[in-house]
Amino acid sequence: MKKIFVTRLIPDRGLALLKKQGYEVVVNPEDRVLRREELIMFLEGKNYDAVLCLLTDKIDKDIFAAAGSQVKIFANYAVGFDNIDLAAARERNVLITNTPDVLNETVAEHTFALMLAIAHRIAEADQFMRDGKYKGWGPMLLLGADVSHSTLGIVGLGRIGALVAKHAVKGFDMRVLYYDVKRNEDFEKEFNAEFRPNLDDLLHEADFVSIHVPLLPSTKHLMNADTLAKMKKTAYLINTSRGPVIDEHALEQALEKGIIGGAAIDVFENEPLMDLGFKNLDKIIVTPHIASATEETRQKMGEVAARNIIAALEGQTPPNLVVMK
Ligand code: DGY
Numbered sequence: 001m002k003k004i005f006v007t008r009l010i011p012d013r014g015l016a017l018l019k020k021q022g023y024e025v026v027v028n029p030e031d032r033v034l035r036r037e038e039l040i041m042f043l044e045g046k047n048y049d050a051v052l053c054l055l056t057d058k059i060d061k062d063i064f065a066a067a068g069s070q071v072k073i074f075a076n077y078a079v080g081f082d083n084i085d086l087a088a089a090r091e092r093n094v095l096i097t098n099t100p101d102v103l104n105e106t107v108a109e110h111t112f113a114l115m116l117a118i119a120h121r122i123a124e125a126d127q128f129m130r131d132g133k134y135k136g137w138g139p140m141l142l143l144g145a146d147v148s149h150s151t152l153g154i155v156g157l158g159r160i161g162a163l164v165a166k167h168a169v170k171g172f173d174m175r176v177l178y179y180d181v182k183r184n185e186d187f188e189k190e191f192n193a194e195f196r197p198n199l200d201d202l203l204h205e206a207d208f209v210s211i212h213v214p215l216l217p218s219t220k221h222l223m224n225a226d227t228l229a230k231m232k233k234t235a236y237l238i239n240t241s242r243g244p245v246i247d248e249h250a251l252e253q254a255l256e257k258g259i260i261g262g263a264a265i266d267v268f269e270n271e272p273l274m275d276l277g278f279k280n281l282d283k284i285i286v287t288p289h290i291a292s293a294t295e296e297t298r299q300k301m302g303e304v305a306a307r308n309i310i311a312a313l314e315g316q317t318p319p320n321l322v323v324m325k
Contacts, residue, residue: 002049002313005042007034007057010077014302021310033057040066050309055080061088073312075305079103080242081322082215089323096323097308101159102300103292108163110291111240114264115208118236120144123285145234145261147172153206154178155199155222156241157187161212165191177202203230208238215242225250234261240291243268252277255284266291
């Protein structure tokens, strides 16, 4: 019987698919991230055929070594796979897969939730009400900024970035600029979007800058003291991609000094920690890496991860390969 290790409990549909296939499924009994030594202990000598891992697991050569030569695939339960050492996977002939597409709509929705919330000062307003400070309607009370008809700068025109752009144009009549390593003329035509080959140009013009790049050596701290200073004083920065794309300390400084108007971020440089300075700033909204966290999407991510494992163990090519043998 083939054996699968799941590093932390995920919603049931993916697990059910694996069991239906006749596999033995062992799930980390604790609902928390396993420490590195614990993960090694769970894997060592157990001869698992596959591991379903999460973005919170750092998978490197020691983890592959602990899993042993029986293991064919590490199926990441995330679209991002910056937690996995791909070169080490290739060296050990381990397949790596991810869970793209099923979360696009949910993440795009969360991006808009953040954008609207920071522009309309929703968190501040909610706190204001709870504190009993509302004494009656006022023309100057908690003034925010309009999203409609403003300019959105998309940094990284992947599937999620493109969907955010679509909502921006169709739902809010926004002007869309985008920066990417690749130009996409079809997208430009469809959404009347404008390509900016230079990030600085986009930052100068955008009222909202939304980050959708993967974490790579070239995107680490893409938003830093210099690039933040290129944004408009009134502009907002939104991040639902990966925390280290923003230099968090530089962001705190930029908010404190009024270099930008505000930020709304779902991901952090050293999760689960966040820059402590954020706690005391009104101009930032923070959510705990939940952009894909709807019941249905998290189920679908489990199903995609399970199908990748089943394909690999049944001798087929998994649909979402990021590293081939
Ligand atoms: C991902 O999939 O990479 C997200 O960060 C979590 O869903």
